[in-house]
Amino acid sequence: MAIMQVEQNTALRVHIRWMIRRDMTDVLEIERSGFEFPWFEEDFVRCLRQRNCIGMVAEHEDRVVGFMVYELQKTRLHILNFAVAPEFRRLSVGTQMVRKLIGKLSPQRRTRIVLEVRETNLAAQLFFRENGFRAVSVLRKFYEDSPEDAYLMQFRYRSKPNEPVLHPATGRNRIEFHEHVRNRLTG
């Protein structure tokens, strides 16, 4: 109970919504203060023009305090960019953005979230680890702008208690699937 209260007191409530053109100034400012090698406006525009690329912002009292850009892939979500404004860090803004993404996973469709994190970005590694991500591989010399490696971090969807496990292709649960196969084989 005491822990719940501390969490509620320190978390900054944010509204997470789609990024629009008007957010770009705030987004670029957060980007510049978050990264040594920031994306420029053209990078955001080029990326968000793709049909499968989505930008979202976290807003607190009409102020953009964080953003994320991710790609919808067939079986996973790929985070391409993710940052919180320095003065709003450690207030669970990042956690709320990750939870929003986790809410988009389902056992039938997209079951994973992945991202590359620079080996020197310990804060981000700890943040994503705290949010259930695990490093699954090392991507050697991944960046063009520096010789460092990246860690590929991944979050895997875990089914909720009592949720039937559905076959990804058929959408049937295991029992229904076996019955379906038996019926096909027997007649």
Ligand SMILES: CC(C)(COP(=O)(O)OP(=O)(O)OC[C@H]1O[C@@H](n2cnc3c(N)ncnc32)[C@H](O)[C@@H]1OP(=O)(O)O)[C@@H](O)C(=O)NCCC(=O)NCCS
């Ligand atoms: C990484 C980042 C997005 C985290 O956002 P945030 O809103 O501050 O994160 P949260 O407040 O939700 O943190 C949740 C937990 O993650 C861990 N964590 C977050 N930042 C941390 C840090 N700098 N050092 C250690 N642990 C950290 C903590 O366990 C934290 O819980 P606590 O504050 O109760 O201790 C933010 O630091 C950031 O924008 N960094 C610069 C951009 C960047 O590196 N983006 C990721 C690219 S891969």
